[in-house]
Amino acid sequence: MVPELLGVAVLGAGHMGADHVRRLDRVVSGARVAAVADPDTARAEEAAAGIEGVTVHAETEAALDAPGVEAVLIASPGPAHEEALLAALARGLPVLCEKPMVPESEGALRVVDAEARGGRRLAQVGFMRRYDAEYRRLKRVLDDGRLGRPLMLHCVHRNVSSPPGFTSAMLIDSSVSHEIDAARWLLGQELTAVTVLRPRPSGGAPRGLLDPQFVLFETDGGALVDVEVFVNCGFGYQVRCEAVCEHGSARAGEDHGLLLTTAGTAGAEVPQDYLVRFADAYDREVQAWVDATRQGRVTGPSAWDGYAASAVAEAGVRALESGLRTPVELAPRPALYADTGR
Numbered sequence: 112m113v114p115e116l117l118g119v120a121v122l123g124a125g126h127m128g129a130d131h132v133r134r135l136d137r138v139v140s141g142a143r144v145a146a147v148a149d150p151d152t153a154r155a156e157e158a159a160a161g162i163e164g165v166t167v168h169a170e171t172e173a174a175l176d177a178p179g180v181e182a183v184l185i186a187s188p189g190p191a192h193e194e195a196l197l198a199a200l201a202r203g204l205p206v207l208c209e210k211p212m213v214p215e216s217e218g219a220l221r222v223v224d225a226e227a228r229g230g231r232r233l234a235q236v237g238f239m240r241r242y243d244a245e246y247r248r249l250k251r252v253l254d255d256g257r258l259g260r261p262l263m264l265h266c267v268h269r270n271v272s273s274p275p276g277f278t279s280a281m282l283i284d285s286s287v288s289h290e291i292d293a294a295r296w297l298l299g300q301e302l303t304a305v306t307v308l309r310p311r312p313s314g315g316a317p318r319g320l321l322d323p324q325f326v327l328f329e330t331d332g333g334a335l336v337d338v339e340v341f342v343n344c345g346f347g348y349q350v351r352c353e354a355v356c357e358h359g360s361a362r363a364g365e366d367h368g369l370l371l372t373t374a375g376t377a378g379a380e381v382p383q384d385y386l387v388r389f390a391d392a393y394d395r396e397v398q399a400w401v402d403a404t405r406q407g408r409v410t411g412p413s414a415w416d417g418y419a420a421s422a423v424a425e426a427g428v429r430a431l432e433s434g435l436r437t438p439v440e441l442a443p444r445p446a447l448y449a450d451t452g453r
Contacts, residue, residue, distance in 0.1 A: 117405050118145035118179035122171055122195050123187030124158040125149070127209060131186050131397065132158045138394055142182075142401045148174035149187075171195050175202055182404050184397075185209060189285075193218040196414075200225050200233055205404045207397065209237040211288055212417025216425050219418040220442055226414050227445040235400055235411040238292040238420075240350075242399065243392040245363035249354060250297055252361045259357025261298055263335045266290045267351040267364070270342040272315075279321035282340050283307070283431060284424040287326055290338045291423045292416060293352060300332035302423045304438050307431040315343045326427060348388050415448035 119142050121132050128149070135144050148168040149155035159165045168174040171191075175183060175198055183199045185192055185208040193213045199206045200222070212234075213219040226234055240246045253261055268286055277285075294302060308325040316322035323341035330336065351364035396411070403410045423439050430437035 117142040117401055118181045119143065119401075120146040120148065120174040120177060120180040120183050121158075122148050122174060122183065122185045123191075123209075124151070124155040125186070125188075128186035129154075129158040130393070131184055132162070134394060134397055135184070135401075136162050139398050139401055141398075141405055145179040145181075146174040146177040172198055175199060175204065180204070182206070182401075189214045193222060196222045196234060197225055200229060203229075204233065205409065206234045207237060207400045207411075208234060208417070210292070210417070211284065211421055211424070212236045212414060213421060214284060216418060216422040219414075219421040223414045223418050223442075223445065223448075227447045230447070232409040232413060232447065234414045234417075235409055236292075236414065236417040236420075237396065238289065238296075238412045238416065239389050239392040239396045240289055240293045241296055241412060242395040243363070243389060245365075246293065246297075246352070246392075249352065249361050249363045253297055253354055253356070254299075258354070258359040258361065261332075261334050261354050261356050263355040264294055264297065264337070265351075265353040265355065266294075266336065266338040267349060268338060268340045268342075269344040269347070269349040271345060271347060273317065273320065273322070273342040277317075277320065277342065279319075279324075279431065280428045282322060282324050282342055283326065283427040284421075286340050286342055287338050287427065288420050288424050289350075290326075290336070290340075290352075291328075291420045291427075292412065294328060294330070294336045295416070295419065296412075297352070297354065298330060298332060298334055298336075300330040300334060301419070301441065302328045302336070302439055303331050304329040304436055305423065305427045305430045306436045307427060307434075309431070309434075313341070313343055315345050317343070321431070324431065328423075350388060413448050415444060418442075 144165050146166045147155045147159045152169050155167045166177045182205045185195050189211045306327045326338040328336040353362040426437045426439045
């Protein structure tokens with residue numbers, strides 16, 4: 112029998128976590144927020160305010176063991192993910208974990224190994240572009256073969272500004288990690304090598320930050336993927352992806368928002384952050400996760416996809432530091448993930 116409501120513990124009550132608490136409480140059907148955990152308990156209290164029956168915790172394990180918790184949504188900072196994932200897996204709790212699953216590939220592989228030893232998938236990684244309407248249409252076009260074999264993906268990833276403490280490596284292992292997963296998913300190919308080119312930094316970038324960067328990936332299917340990542344562009348949040356194929360091209364992420372006319376000028380409204388641009392994708396992602404979890408299934412990006420993204424990103428950081436083309440090395444893929452991912 113399908114349970115009435117899925118009790119979810121949300122780990123992390125920052126910008127992303129608080130938005131997921133709101134989403135589970137007000138947007139998604141079939142679930143309720145059972146617990147919220149954050150080392151800053153005042154922040155957790157604020158995120159949980161007004162939600163009936165929710166408990167607030169400072170520690171991850173206390174939230175996982177709280178009454179009514181049947182699943183976990185991890186939205187804490189990346190370095191905390193491995194411990195939380197392993198604790199959830201040890202309890203047999205289904206998990207939706209925001210990216211990066213685990214920033215370091217060795218830690219990500221430990222999560223993969225732990226899940227594989229358990230013999231069933233429990234973890235899904237929050238690569239929300241797979242749930243964006245335009246990206247899903249692009250995936251269908253590529254899969255049905257009407258444009259022929261994909262030859263290249265041209266990607267753009269721009270942010271208004273970078274947060275304090277953002278490093279040159281994070282342009283790849285935080286920002287471009289989305290393009291890494293999207294490319295693997297759209298093309299059905301693994302990324303095998305990466306080269307990073309560095310133009311002169313923008314005057315809008317903080318001192319010492321190598322921004323923008325131009326990242327070039329090679330795939331095992333002979334395609335090329337390039338990514339312009341520019342996290343201090345100053346004007347808005349833009350994400351685009353164009354697939355160039357043998358018989359045509361298709362592009363996701365065109366600006367089709369509200370047209371503003373004022374003071375003798377006209378222009379399109381540009382989203383200012385990812386929670387605006389991908390609001391619908393986040394809603395679809397969490398709803399799909401809740402629906403599948405209530406049925407005892409896991410359908411989204413797997414722990415293996417999370418590991419692969421971390422391994423490719425690590426190769427990208429090495430390429431950034433060395434200036435050299437850098438091969439990507441992946442561990443053997445466990446049988447549990449034979450039919451998941453790409």
